[in-house]
Amino acid sequence: MSEAILKLKDAIISYDKNLATQMAEEALNEGVNPGKILDATTEVIREIGDKFGKGELFLPELVGAASAMSGAIAIVEEEIEKTGQAVEKIGTIVLGTVKGDLHDIGKTMVKTFLVAENFRVIDLGVDVSTEKFIEAIDKYKPDVLALSALLTTTVTNQRKTIEALVEKGIRDKVKVVIGGAAANQDYADEIGADGFEGTAPRAPRLCKRLLGKE
């Protein structure tokens, strides 16, 4: 195995984003197949995920590794796309915290778990208007739209976003899932969402189930 790939894996395990990105570049310069580099990153993140599952590692380590990996993945995927090939993903998720709500942490955790499970994630950030969600659906053609809301005063904007999809006639183009402390399964059913999960680590399982890829 290339020295750069070994160093890349070490950098991810040490949560060093700059070094991981640099090593991915070095591996590409050495002529390592981009697919092999992606495989190496997936292998590391799975190991970290397994340790998380066994209770040996916790969220700060998981999120740290995902962040360290993100720079490397971006440049490798760019390289693959230059060759006209598509990067193989389980599905595309558009993710954001709804209008009026600035809470970011839970959503970022969901993103981390989805990326680790090989989903393509478009993160629209916080305080996202219905219009922005609709623009993103049009642009990225996601399989799943994931709406986060922490506050009892902002969960109504999860409903409003779903209603806007119905009005635009695009509700059947995308599965909608909701999450956040103020949401629950009853509320998801009431507002016509396709799914709800209470904790971030379960988000990939929900999305896989909705896409029939369990």
Next chain:
Amino acid sequence: MARKKGIIRNIKPMEILSKEQIELIHKNTLDVLQNTGVRFESERALKLFKDNDCDVDMENNLVKFPRGLVEQSLRQCPSSFQLKGRADQELSFGGNTSCFLPFPGKDIFDLDTWEPRTPTRKEFYDTVRIMDALDTVHYTGSYVPFFGFKDVPPVMQMLEGDAANFRNSTLPLHCNYGNDCEVFAINMAKALGAVNLGVVAVSPPLSYQEDACISAFRNVEAGFPIYLQSGATYGATSPVTTAGATVTNNAELMAGLVLVQLIKPGTGVLVSDFGFSQNMRTGYPVFGRIESSIHQLVFNQIWRGYKIPIGNHSTGASNSKKIDYQCGYEKTSAVMLSLLSGANEIGYHGCVYGELAFHPVQLILDDDVAGMIARLMEGVEVNQETLAFDVINNVGPIPGTFLTEAHTRKWWRQSQFIPKSADSLTYGEWMEADKKDCIGYAKDRMDEILENYKPEPLSSSEENDIEKILNEAREHYRKNGLISGKEWEAYEKDLKSPEYPYA
């Protein structure tokens, strides 16, 4: 004459920091305010800061605060203020007084299965009645005791809850905000001659959303004091260390305090600490942990030094889903440490699992704990009479007994705190009493209160005013689409019920 006045602390407050440690935290807090800044999503607030010598980045909504302005605002803030409920129920915040507020939970739960569910309107109103009956519940507020009740659309839950509190108790309220709810909450208070505590909450780290800023302007302009609350999750929305979390927490609160003092100098402010550890597996806050209490001990010592009234809200929640040993030790240790370190306002009664579950039986059990701590706060009276020298001399050694002494008859009730729901029986008595435990006694007390206790009702003109304001709110939210047709259908059915409003 106020019926409930809070608990008076006669003992020296507990301290955890050295003078040097306090100075370091203070300095770092001012440095964060000056160098990092705080985000305010409000053009009106940004302009006010700009006009008062803050360094304001209008594009990124970021405000950096000069040290002098922050320290001036801390000095301008009064060391105490008063709230007013109905029927002359006034309550002071500050100094050595401590007041209890129930800590809300979203749902009620079943005592057999422990599974949560949305409470009914009747359960909400009955629980408020129990709160009013208990001596250690001193004030109430929005989303207390539950976040809402069945068939009420989300946008009306706060106002329906506020109305229930006004109808079934005479206690003062803290009132929340969002989607213009505070406008109707202020109108309700004004109609009843009440003085609310207007809530303004930080969105950590270092941010205030637009709704929070609007609430600050509206409540201050209504003449109400402000309840500034910052609740970080350590390691997620604040540094994971107590010192670091205190710096961001205090910077957030000081930034809000500057805003309030700029809107109207001299406005009363209560700063409230509401932080939790994070479950590093799920990302959810984890309740009832000692870190929250350590944080609150630090917080209380520092803000007592600033002479600004202090609230503690990490005190009321456990991570247990049941009324059990974990729930008992987590809540009791937290509330004990809060009171010992001088908190003036404490969210405590009724909540079981952090903000998600509340039960009137827990509310009644917590009345005993609060009473027990109130007894502790009274301290120890040492004088000629309590030293009982003459009585000791009179009784002497065995066969002497103090039971027959007039001194015992005079002093025993002041010397003992008798919990109302604790099992105080011997084994024999306990077997005869069907092995009843504290939950059983609390249930009995709940039934007894519901059977006999009648809160002072609103006058018919006050009731008309409250209903009129609720109707205006319902109309407003239907017009702007925040109550859907389906939601209105269920809500209207509830409003037309012959039992409405269950007061």
